[in-house]
Amino acid sequence: MRREHRPRRVRTVVFSAAVLTLFLTGCGPQYLVLNPVGPVGREELHLIVLSAILVGIVIVPVLFLLAFIVWRYRDKPGNTAPYKPKWSESKVLEFIWWGIPVVIVAVLGVFTAKTTFALVKPPAEDQQVKPLTIQVVSLDWKWLFLYPDQHIATVNYAEIPTGVPVQFELTSDAPMNSFWVPQLGGQEYTMPGMAMRLWLQADKPGTYYGHGANFTGSGFAHMDFNVIAKSDADFNGWVHQVQSSSQQLTKAGYQKLKQPSVVGTSSYASYPAHLFNDTVWADGGQYMPGMMNQTGSPMNAASASNMAGMSSSSNSASGK
Amino acid sequence: MPSWFHAFADKYLMWQEGPMIWGSDVLILLVSIGIIFTLTYFHKWKWLWREWITTVDHKRIGIMYLICALLMMFRGGADAELLRTQLAVPNNHFLTADHYDQIFTTHGTIMILFMAMPFIFALFNIVVPLQIGARDVAFPYLNAISFWLFFFGAMLFNLSFVFGGSPDASWVSYPPLSELGFDPGPGENYYLLAIQISGIGSIATGINFLATIFKMRAPGMKLMRMPLFSWSVVAASIVIIFAFPALAIALALLMLDRVVGTHFFTILHGGNPMMFVNLFWLWGHPEVYIVVLPAFGVYSEVVATFARKRVFGYSSMVASLMLISVISYFVWAHHFFTMGAGADVNTFFAIASMMVGIPTGVKVFNWLFTMFQGRIRMTLPMLWTIAFVPCFVIGGATGVMLAAAPADYQYHNSYFLIAHFHQVLIGGVVFGMIAGMYYWWPKMFGFKLDERLGRIAFWLFNIGFYVCFMPQYALGFMGMQRRMYTYPATMGWNTLNLVSTIGAYVMGIAFVVIVVQVVYSIKHGERDLTGDPWDGRTLEWSLPSPAPHYNFAVIPTVTDRDMWWVLKEEGRTDELRPKAKDIQPIHMPKNSGRPFLMGLSFFVAGFGFVFVWWPLIVLGLAGVAACMIARALEYDDEYHIPVREVQSHEAALGRLS
Numbered sequence: 023m024r025r026e027h028r029p030r031r032v033r034t035v036v037f038s039a040a041v042l043t044l045f046l047t048g049c050g051p052q053y054l055v056l057n058p059v060g061p062v063g064r065e066e067l068h069l070i071v072l073s074a075i076l077v078g079i080v081i082v083p084v085l086f087l088l089a090f091i092v093w094r095y096r097d098k099p100g101n102t103a104p105y106k107p108k109w110s111e112s113k114v115l116e117f118i119w120w121g122i123p124v125v126i127v128a129v130l131g132v133f134t135a136k137t138t139f140a141l142v143k144p145p146a147e148d149q150q151v152k153p154l155t156i157q158v159v160s161l162d163w164k165w166l167f168l169y170p171d172q173h174i175a176t177v178n179y180a181e182i183p184t185g186v187p188v189q190f191e192l193t194s195d196a197p198m199n200s201f202w203v204p205q206l207g208g209q210e211y212t213m214p215g216m217a218m219r220l221w222l223q224a225d226k227p228g229t230y231y232g233h234g235a236n237f238t239g240s241g242f243a244h245m246d247f248n249v250i251a252k253s254d255a256d257f258n259g260w261v262h263q264v265q266s267s268s269q270q271l272t273k274a275g276y277q278k279l280k281q282p283s284v285v286g287t288s289s290y291a292s293y294p295a296h297l298f299n300d301t302v303w304a305d306g307g308q309y310m311p312g313m314m315n316q317t318g319s320p321m322n323a324a325s326a327s328n329m330a331g332m333s334s335s336s337n338s339a340s341g342k
Numbered sequence: 343m344p345s346w347f348h349a350f351a352d353k354y355l356m357w358q359e360g361p362m363i364w365g366s367d368v369l370i371l372l373v374s375i376g377i378i379f380t381l382t383y384f385h386k387w388k389w390l391w392r393e394w395i396t397t398v399d400h401k402r403i404g405i406m407y408l409i410c411a412l413l414m415m416f417r418g419g420a421d422a423e424l425l426r427t428q429l430a431v432p433n434n435h436f437l438t439a440d441h442y443d444q445i446f447t448t449h450g451t452i453m454i455l456f457m458a459m460p461f462i463f464a465l466f467n468i469v470v471p472l473q474i475g476a477r478d479v480a481f482p483y484l485n486a487i488s489f490w491l492f493f494f495g496a497m498l499f500n501l502s503f504v505f506g507g508s509p510d511a512s513w514v515s516y517p518p519l520s521e522l523g524f525d526p527g528p529g530e531n532y533y534l535l536a537i538q539i540s541g542i543g544s545i546a547t548g549i550n551f552l553a554t555i556f557k558m559r560a561p562g563m564k565l566m567r568m569p570l571f572s573w574s575v576v577a578a579s580i581v582i583i584f585a586f587p588a589l590a591i592a593l594a595l596l597m598l599d600r601v602v603g604t605h606f607f608t609i610l611h612g613g614n615p616m617m618f619v620n621l622f623w624l625w626g627h628p629e630v631y632i633v634v635l636p637a638f639g640v641y642s643e644v645v646a647t648f649a650r651k652r653v654f655g656y657s658s659m660v661a662s663l664m665l666i667s668v669i670s671y672f673v674w675a676h677h678f679f680t681m682g683a684g685a686d687v688n689t690f691f692a693i694a695s696m697m698v699g700i701p702t703g704v705k706v707f708n709w710l711f712t713m714f715q716g717r718i719r720m721t722l723p724m725l726w727t728i729a730f731v732p733c734f735v736i737g738g739a740t741g742v743m744l745a746a747a748p749a750d751y752q753y754h755n756s757y758f759l760i761a762h763f764h765q766v767l768i769g770g771v772v773f774g775m776i777a778g779m780y781y782w783w784p785k786m787f788g789f790k791l792d793e794r795l796g797r798i799a800f801w802l803f804n805i806g807f808y809v810c811f812m813p814q815y816a817l818g819f820m821g822m823q824r825r826m827y828t829y830p831a832t833m834g835w836n837t838l839n840l841v842s843t844i845g846a847y848v849m850g851i852a853f854v855v856i857v858v859q860v861v862y863s864i865k866h867g868e869r870d871l872t873g874d875p876w877d878g879r880t881l882e883w884s885l886p887s888p889a890p891h892y893n894f895a896v897i898p899t900v901t902d903r904d905m906w907w908v909l910k911e912e913g914r915t916d917e918l919r920p921k922a923k924d925i926q927p928i929h930m931p932k933n934s935g936r937p938f939l940m941g942l943s944f945f946v947a948g949f950g951f952v953f954v955w956w957p958l959i960v961l962g963l964a965g966v967a968a969c970m971i972a973r974a975l976e977y978d979d980e981y982h983i984p985v986r987e988v989q990s991h992e993a994a995l996g997r998l999s
Contacts, residue, residue, distance in 0.1 A: 070746075085735065087710055088728070091718075095716050105715060109715060127696045196524075207751065208749075211682065214518060218682040235756065
């Protein structure tokens with residue numbers, strides 16, 4: 023019998039060592055999700071920590087209870103622990119363990135609901151900062167960023183000003199992908215024929231790793247990009263620099279960019295007007311013009327010129 | 343070599359792909375020759391046909407499911423080892439991106455549909471009729487069809503590796519990635535057809551076992567006297583019946599998109615890929631409960647037997663099984679919180695998903711308190727059951743964390759998610775199936791599996807498991823996405839990936855030890871002469887091992903939950919020994935080769951659809967129709983075992999009183 027519980031001890035040691043390593047290294051900067059630099063990522067981290075604590079309240083006692091019961095009631099000659107083979111009902115006990123998870127789910131549910139609704143809004147709505155809009159098109163296998171107000175475009179990197187909420191409008195001109203910059207906040211899918219939005223914000227200057235999170239074929243592993251956060255002045259300087267550069271994204275250039283390939287970064291001083299909306303509407307899809315009027319659609323937030331572009335492109339789509 | 347052969351070898355046999363394909367070709371050839379030679383040399387063809395291929399006996403069908411499940415676990419496991427080898431170091435070129443994509447697709451598909459499903463069906467078949475005091479399932483012929491549809495579905499799926507190319511759009515195979523525009527090869531068609539064919543069998547199995555349990559219980563076995571494994575089969579069957587049709591529809595529509603050019607899920611002409619995603623998970627989430635509920639049933643049986651105690655809170659156990667099967671339909675959208683549903687929708691599905699934790703948590707407490715004040719014997723089934731608790735509890739806890747929708751924005755498609763679902767599916771389902779296999783092995787084959795080798799496998803597998811998957815939670819927090827065939831060295835992911843790969847190898851060794859254990863035990867395993875090797879509690883342990891093909895010479899009358907245990911306690915076991923005067927002719931279904939031929943026809947038709955070769959499609963479908971018509975015209979499909987034969991059989995077993 024002694025032989026039998028020695029391995030369990032070995033396992034406990036191995037397991038606690040693993041957990042300990044995890045926590046000790048947990049503060050390292052390479053743990054992107056645990057080191058958010060913006061309000062969205064922070065809010066999500068709060069929920070992660072809260073949920074971990076709540077489930078911990080249940081599982082830690084369960085693990086100890088398991089170890090105790092298995093040791094105490096092992097079938098060993100001379101074990102003096104009570105043995106009650108017929109005892110199998112206890113209303114009180116069962117009430118407790120139907121009750122505890124109900125309470126925990128209720129608490130976690132309330133916080134989840136609050137955060138879910140909060141993250142639909144821009145992170146710093148009370149401040150009088152004008153949000154920046156960046157349109158994102160996922161392609162095979164690269165990311166195209168369009169700045170509708172600055173009229174510039176970039177591939178595989180984006181620059182943003184710090185302290186400004188950024189509304190990413192997302193679509194895809196390829197299989198669906200997912201736009202994820204872990205240190206700024208969680209991800210949202212980019213889907214063909216659909217435009218969705220994601221609020222993110224960086225509080226500190228820095229270069230933040232981003233990657234597609236939904237598999238799109240053989241070049242998927244190379245779909246990384248950087249989001250570079252800079253002070254307002256530096257950001258504006260960068261915008262001017264790109265605006266004054268000579269490279270332009272033409273319609274033909276976009277068609278070429280669209281072809282499946284893995285490329286490096288590039289910047290364009292201009293891009294075809296309404297490119298984002300034309301892409302969303304290119305194939306008609308089931309997303310009829312009525313959708314534009316729905317509340318919550320990022321299309322509402324689009325500028326007037328974009329709206330004009332949309333109606334023309336939807337006409338051309340239906341003309342196909 | 344003629345040029346047509348070159349073209350054929352390149353297009354269909356993929357000989358330009360290199361040594362992995364050649365090796366597989368050679369292996370398949372050698373194994374086939376080996377099987378044919380052995381069967382011929384030992385004159386076993388007739389035996390194979392009569393005793394196995396045409397059988398409608400639930401015990402034999404169960405054993406065939408079990409063998410297939412273990413073989414598929416080997417295939418899926420080999421895939422996993424290849425994936426982990428590729429990820430062991432950054433910037434690795436062990437596999438190309440295309441090969442990696444194919445292998446993770448087949449790994450996922452095989453493990454869920456061709457390993458977990460047949461494994462639970464193996465236990466359904468082997469255990470349920472014996473446990474409820476029945477002679478077979480409600481529809482034995484249909485049961486055989488289910489098996490052969492699964493078998494040929496699995497064959498079709500595995501064929502893709504060496505003929506035409508494997509699917510590579512991942513096991514969820516979302517359009518538009520899985521539509522012709524992005525994925526023209528035959529691989530995706532293999533995926534659609536193989537799952538479709540075996541899925542038809544799964545629906546039939548769900549119906550079959552629900553009917554069996556509702557209509558064929560022994561007299562006196564009220565539902566609330568039924569063993570918990572059978573209850574878990576009720577819950578799982580209900581989920582199968584309502585969930586699998588959604589998958590069948592999704593696959594059929596995607597197949598139409600690909601084969602005849604419809605636009606259900608395309609982005610052109612009014613198609614909507616989101617519809618596939620919804621239909622897929624409308625099946626996909628209930629599916630994980632389909633496979634885990636029977637495992638819960640196994641744990642309930644094992645815990646009670648080896649703690650020598652009644653299951654604690656039986657009514658709660660039943661209620662929580664049924665509750666899980668209901669809630670399972672209200673959680674599917676948690677697989678795509680990040681696909682743009684509104685905050686209201688996400689909140690609903692988040693809270694519904696967390697609620698699954700309530701009945702599941704209750705079950706864990708009830709298992710713990712079944713052991714409390716019991717006497718725990720550390721046998722192999724019990725070891726796996728005890729190991730299941732911490733593993734599943736941690737996996738369940740991370741599941742509740744994932745259910746918090748805004749937090750999921752950070753976990754989604756990351757290695758955190760990978761670690762979570764492997765922990766619940768391996769810790770929940772695989773541990774349960776292995777525990778069930780060890781537990782009912784003597785009932786199937788008449789001998790126990792070797793304890794010492796089993797313990798070695800157990801420790802290797804458990805240690806390997808934690809070493810493999812715990813680092814993956816951390817990798818998720820580090821921002822590593824799933825399905826990347828390679829990663830840069832600068833992200834800080836290197837060490838943990840290497841550790842994870844080592845863990846995967848240890849699990850692989852554990853699997854090999856289990857195979858060695860089975861082979862060793864065939865000769866040296868402890869023989870089970872009593873039929874009750876574990877001091878069991880339920881009816882199946884009142885029968886000899888292996889059970890006679892008619893199961894019960896006289897159908898028992900049930901007066902208690904844990905009937906066999908109660909009889910043993912009260913010294914009344916003789917009541918379950920058949921008396922010569924009580925034995926009546928036993929009504930049994932006749933064997934039939936048609937389920938096999940029907941499966942074969944489905945295979946031919948499915949293969950035709952993969953390459954859109956109409957002659958094969960027509961031929962296969964005609965075969966299916968012919969089998970159905972022949973069945974409709976069949977009247978002589980039953981027979982009676984005469985009293986004398988049953989008596990002499992029981993007397994030979996030394997049971998006649």
